[in-house]
Amino acid sequence: MSLFIIGISISMILFLLASGLTLIFGVLRMVNFSHGAIYMIGAYVGYQIFQWSGNFWLALALTPICVGILGAIIEFFLMRPIYKYNTHSFELMIQIGVIYVLIDLVRILWGDDYLLFLKPVQLRETIEVLGVNLDPYRLFIICLSLLLALVLFWGLEKTSLGIAVRATSSNPSMAECLGINVAVLRTSVFGFGSALAAIGGVVAAAIYPIDSHMGDHILVDCFIVVILGGLGNIHGAIVGSLIIGMTRAYGQYYFSDSVNILTFGIFIVTLLFLPEGIFNRRGRKA
Amino acid sequence: MKRKNNLIFIAFLVCILGICFPGMATSEEATFKIGNVVPFTGYFGTYGKDFKHALELAVEHRGGKLLGKPIELIFEDSASNPKVAVQKTMKVIAAGSQFVVGAFSSSSTLAMMPILKRRKIPHLSMLSTHDDITGKHKTRYTFRTSTSQGVENKIVIEYLKSSDAKNMYIVNADYKLFHDIVSDVKNGLKGSGITIVDTSSAALGTKDFSVIIEKISQSNADTIFAELLGNDLIAFMKQAGQKGLFKNRKVVTTLLTKDLCEATLPYSVNVAMTARYNYALKTPLNEKLIKSHWKLYNEEPQAPDFYDGLTWFMNVIEATGSWDKEKWIEAFEDSSHYGVKGKMVMNASNHQATQDGFFGTYTMQTKGSKDPWGYPTTSCYWGLSKVYKGKALYQ
Numbered sequence: 001m002s003l004f005i006i007g008i009s010i011s012m013i014l015f016l017l018a019s020g021l022t023l024i025f026g027v028l029r030m031v032n033f034s035h036g037a038i039y040m041i042g043a044y045v046g047y048q049i050f051q052w053s054g055n056f057w058l059a060l061a062l063t064p065i066c067v068g069i070l071g072a073i074i075e076f077f078l079m080r081p082i083y084k085y086n087t088h089s090f091e092l093m094i095q096i097g098v099i100y101v102l103i104d105l106v107r108i109l110w111g112d113d114y115l116l117f118l119k120p121v122q123l124r125e126t127i128e129v130l131g132v133n134l135d136p137y138r139l140f141i142i143c144l145s146l147l148l149a150l151v152l153f154w155g156l157e158k159t160s161l162g163i164a165v166r167a168t169s170s171n172p173s174m175a176e177c178l179g180i181n182v183a184v185l186r187t188s189v190f191g192f193g194s195a196l197a198a199i200g201g202v203v204a205a206a207i208y209p210i211d212s213h214m215g216d217h218i219l220v221d222c223f224i225v226v227i228l229g230g231l232g233n234i235h236g237a238i239v240g241s242l243i244i245g246m247t248r249a250y251g252q253y254y255f256s257d258s259v260n261i262l263t264f265g266i267f268i269v270t271l272l273f274l275p276e277g278i279f280n281r282r283g284r285k286a
Numbered sequence: 287m288k289r290k291n292n293l294i295f296i297a298f299l300v301c302i303l304g305i306c307f308p309g310m311a312t313s314e315e316a317t318f319k320i321g322n323v324v325p326f327t328g329y330f331g332t333y334g335k336d337f338k339h340a341l342e343l344a345v346e347h348r349g350g351k352l353l354g355k356p357i358e359l360i361f362e363d364s365a366s367n368p369k370v371a372v373q374k375t376m377k378v379i380a381a382g383s384q385f386v387v388g389a390f391s392s393s394s395t396l397a398m399m400p401i402l403k404r405r406k407i408p409h410l411s412m413l414s415t416h417d418d419i420t421g422k423h424k425t426r427y428t429f430r431t432s433t434s435q436g437v438e439n440k441i442v443i444e445y446l447k448s449s450d451a452k453n454m455y456i457v458n459a460d461y462k463l464f465h466d467i468v469s470d471v472k473n474g475l476k477g478s479g480i481t482i483v484d485t486s487s488a489a490l491g492t493k494d495f496s497v498i499i500e501k502i503s504q505s506n507a508d509t510i511f512a513e514l515l516g517n518d519l520i521a522f523m524k525q526a527g528q529k530g531l532f533k534n535r536k537v538v539t540t541l542l543t544k545d546l547c548e549a550t551l552p553y554s555v556n557v558a559m560t561a562r563y564n565y566a567l568k569t570p571l572n573e574k575l576i577k578s579h580w581k582l583y584n585e586e587p588q589a590p591d592f593y594d595g596l597t598w599f600m601n602v603i604e605a606t607g608s609w610d611k612e613k614w615i616e617a618f619e620d621s622s623h624y625g626v627k628g629k630m631v632m633n634a635s636n637h638q639a640t641q642d643g644f645f646g647t648y649t650m651q652t653k654g655s656k657d658p659w660g661y662p663t664t665s666c667y668w669g670l671s672k673v674y675k676g677k678a679l680y681q
Contacts, residue, residue, distance in 0.1 A: 006496040112332035114520055114549035124528065133503075135529065138496070207528075208493035209520040209549070213329070217491040252497040256486040257460065 001132045003253055009138035011245025012145030016200035017218060018225040018237040019152060020193030026169040026232030027189040030079070030091050034098040035222065036215025038194045042067045042201025043210045044106050047117045056120035056206070063202045064195035071194025074098060075187045103212045112212075119206040141203050148199070149238060156234065165189060169232060221248075224267050230277030239278055317358040318351075320596075321378025323388035323398065328366030329490075329516065330390050332545075336588035341387065343578055344596040352600055353609060364389045368397035375401050384611070385409065387596060392416030392435075392463060396423060403427050408611055408618075412595040416463060420638035429618060429637040431595030431630065433562045437679045438540050439467055441560045441643040443474035444674060446509070446538065449558075453483045455507035457498055457514060457522065460487040464513045467540075471511065483507045488518060495522045499529050512539045520549050527553025544588075547648050547666035554648055554666065561644045563590045563627055564670050566658040571597065572626040573659075580661050590626045598623040598630070633680070643674040 017039055024032045045066050049059040078098065082090045118124075123137040156162035167175040168185050176182045201214075208214065225244050229236025247266055251259035270278065322341055326334035338361060345357045360381050362374035371394035378386055379401070385408040389395050395414035402409040403425040411419055411428060415435035419428065446454070456471075458464040465487070472482055483505045486498045499522075502510060510531070514522050519541055526532060527550065537557045547554040565576070565586055571594070579587040587593065599614075602621050606613045619634035630641040651663040 002500055003497060006494075006500065009496075010494055112335075114332075114517070114545060116549055116551070119528065126529065135496070137528075204493070207521075207525055209517040209524070211517050214493070214517075217493065248494075249497050252486075252488075253501060256488065256498070260489055 001130065002134055003249060005134055005138055005142070007246040007249030008242075009141045009245075010248055011241040012142050013200055013204055014218070014221055014225050014245055015145055015149065015238055015241035016203070017197050017222045018229070018241055019149070019234060020196035020200075021222055022226045022229070022232055022234060022237045023152075023165075023196070024190055024193040025226070026234075027165055028075075028079070028186050030088075031223075031231075032190075032193070033092065033095040033219075034074070034102070035193070035197055036219030037099040037102040038067060038071060038215070039197040039201045039204075039218065040106065040212065040215035041070065041102055042198025043117075043205040043214060044110055044115075044201075045198065046202035046205055047115050047210055048110075050117060060199070060202050064198045067198035067201075068191040068195030071197075072187050072191030074194075075190035079190070080183065080187070099215075106212045115210045117205045117210060137206065144199075144203065148196070149234075152234060221263075224263070228267055228270055228277055230279040233277065233279045236277055236279035315355065315382060315384075318353060318355040319358045319360055319378075319381060319383045320345075321375070321381065321383030321386040321388075322359055322361045323364045323371055323374045323378060323386060323394075324361065325366040325390050325394075326361075326363040328364075330366040332516075333390060333589070334363070337390070337592050339579070339583055340587060340589035340592035341596055343575065343582070344593045344600070347574065347578070347597070348600060348604075352603060353607070357600075364394050366391060366394070368394045371395075372397050372401060379405055379407060383407065384609075385599070385614075387412065387592070390414065392419065395419055395428075399423060399425055399428050406611060408599075408614055410595050410599055412591045413589075417466075420633075420636040424636050426615060426637075429599070429632065429639070431598060431639045432591040433641065433643060434638060435463065435467060436470065437643060438560050438562075439470040439474065440679055441645055441674050442511070442538060442540060443471055445558065445560075445645050445672070446471075446475060446480060446511075447478050449509070449536070451480050451509035451536065451538075453481045453505070453507045454509040454511055455483045455502050455505055456485040456511045457495075457502075458485070458487055458512075459514050459518060460489045461515075464515075467513050468511075480509075488514065488522075490515065490518065492518055493521050495525050496529075498522075499526045499531055502526070502535075503529065503531055507535060509536045509538060512537055513541065514539075515541055516546070519546055523550035523553050523557075532556075542648070544586075544664065544666050544668065547668075548664060551665055552650060555650045557648050558671075559646065559648065559668065561646060561668060561670075562641075564644045564646075564673075565668070566670060567626070567628060569624065569626060569628060571624070575626050576659055576661075580659075585664075586657070586661065587626075594623070594625040594627060594630075598625060629676070631676070638680070640676040640680040642676045643679050644670055645672045645674065646670045 021032055021035045042063055046059040046063040049062050050056055078094050119137045123140055126133045127136050156165060164180045164185060168180060168182055172182050221244055225240035226237060229240030244263060247263050248259060251262040255262060324334050324337040325331050341359055345359060350357055360378050360383060362378055364371035364374055371389045375398045386402055387410045390413055392414040395411045409428040411430045412432050417434050417436045420430050456468050458468045486501060512522060532553060540560045542554060542557050542559050575587050575593055602618045603614050606617050619632055622631040628642050630639040632639050646668050648666050648668050651665055651667045655663045657663045
């Protein structure tokens with residue numbers, strides 16, 4: 001059972017990142033390669049707020065706001081001016097630039113030394129559930145991610161903002177004609193996607209080491225999740241996260257030397273039969 | 287026509303001069319340049335500044351001069367990448383380096399060696415551990431002044447044999463070097479009474495060790511041999527410690543440096559580790575290094591191997607009194623050094639310096655504690671428990 005919980009918690013951290021990435025793609029039609037760097041920034045900002053306040057929960061609450069604003073600033077000043085060129089190569093170059101700038105900024109502000117960020121006191125001791133010792137922090141990650149997923153689904157389905165987001169992702173020109181401020185919406189979605197990545201960074205920082213390249217490794221899995229689930233599809237993101245997270249967990253347990261082969265193998269085979277992803281583009285988009 | 291003939295004649299004369307006086311290319315320079323290809327960025331980037339400090343101190347301690355010329359240290363970032371290390375090696379050679387130091391990772395060092403061999407430039411490797419550096423791929427121009435991986439493995443094997451370990455679980459990075467280490471240790475423990483319960487590999491950059499930790503907790507292992515690097519080791523130690531994995535189990539590793547120990551407190555207390563350097567060792571050069579390093583950088587030396595290796599080679603060069611690199615090589619092959627780690631003797635057959643090996647345990651220090659030199663300790667202190675003599679190790 002604990003292996004199952006571990007797998008779900010890995011999946012949920014992936015979902016936190018993948019949901020932001022797929023949301024950004026859905027609305028902005030842009031693959032945000034700097035998403036891993038934003039996740040990393042979330043970890044560092046969370047660490048710093050924790051250092052100042054000593055309160056993990058405050059760090060968890062404030063970090064997405066700070067990083068969300070940063071994301072919005074990046075979109076407004078760096079991405080918006082190049083939309084008119086309608087070329088992905090410009091977007092890619094800017095995003096790579098953003099990655100390097102953020103990494104160096106982190107090194108200047110926090111240095112290269114390893115940082116220590118502990119779990120909240122309330123979630124440190126293992127608990128026994130049905131005779132199995134479980135890590136309560138991982139249960140917390142699962143609950144938090146599920147809650148955010150529900151909020152995301154509800155927001156996209158039931159609110160006028162969600163309708164505007166779906167309309168813009170479907171047909172931005174028509175959405176604009178209907179009075180939706182597409183430019184503001186794009187900035188907001190980028191900021192919100194960044195906030196989701198930052199939440200992932202904060203929750204991960206308590207169990208994973210914090211370093212300036214922590215976003216690199218998880219971003220690869222994140223892309224696999226998003227492509228597997230279908231670009232721009234939130235439902236796909238959650239299913240993709242579960243597939244990859246559980247593969248990683250069970251693969252590590254039974255085939256530790258071959259876990260990457262297993263993960264990428266599943267990815268390749270799925271794309272051979274479903275090149276648009278599991279939830280293809282005709283399905284609901286973000 | 288006459289002008290053309292004159293030009294041809296002048297070109298011919300220049301060629302003859304170049305052939306007759308090849309020594310001109312190796313004649314004295316205005317400065318003595320030393321090329322240093324070390325990582326300042328990338329996976330091992332955190333160590334670059336420590337290497338730089340150590341090398342600069344070594345130069346400062348000899349008055350900044352070698353063979354009567356001011357020493358110029360040229361630093362290039364290998365970016366923890368063998369391809370970049372190769373490019374930067376060519377760059378420092380082009381800049382006129384008399385010899386080259388570097389890199390850090392064995393893959394980068396092995397990549398640099400053929401170029402330095404082709405260009406006949408002496409090369410010092412001071413931290414890369416792969417056995418091939420002074421084994422299968424050894425060259426006339428490369429010398430290693432630090433321990434090799436094979437010797438570190440021997441130390442671990444001897445320690446485990448003498449410990450009360452009965453069942454051991456091995457966790458290693460999924461990287462050839464670490465697979466070789468594990469294979470070496472497994473072979474060394476055959477017939478020792480220690481059972482290898484299981485082995486798990488984790489890809490470099492693995493952040494989540496919870497599955498492996500779960501496997502260990504379900505096993506009957508009383509000892510964990512953790513051969514993981516940098517952040518991976520931090521992740522493992524933190525997650526395993528939080529799970530309570532170390533309560534009744536001993537951890538043995540070769541890779542938990544002091545900064546990693548501090549990043550994983552309190553879980554890194556009592557971790558047993560090999561070391562190439564015994565900070566508390568009372569030698570004149572060690573005392574000099576420690577006092578200077580504390581004065582300049584307010585911390586204990588982080589890269590004593592670099593300081594020691596460079597000091598040794600510069601002493602050898604000075605003793606030759608010559609700019610002839612071949613003479614340096616011959617002299618180095620036949621040299622010994624009493625440095626920060628005690629006595630080291632260069633083995634002429636493979637250019638590997640024999641030296642003592644150390645084994646010890648990390649303890650947690652309270653605020654205000656002092657080390658053997660009277661300086662404040664950090665929260666993690668590695669204390670020596672055994673010395674393994676060089677002669678036996680390098681047989």
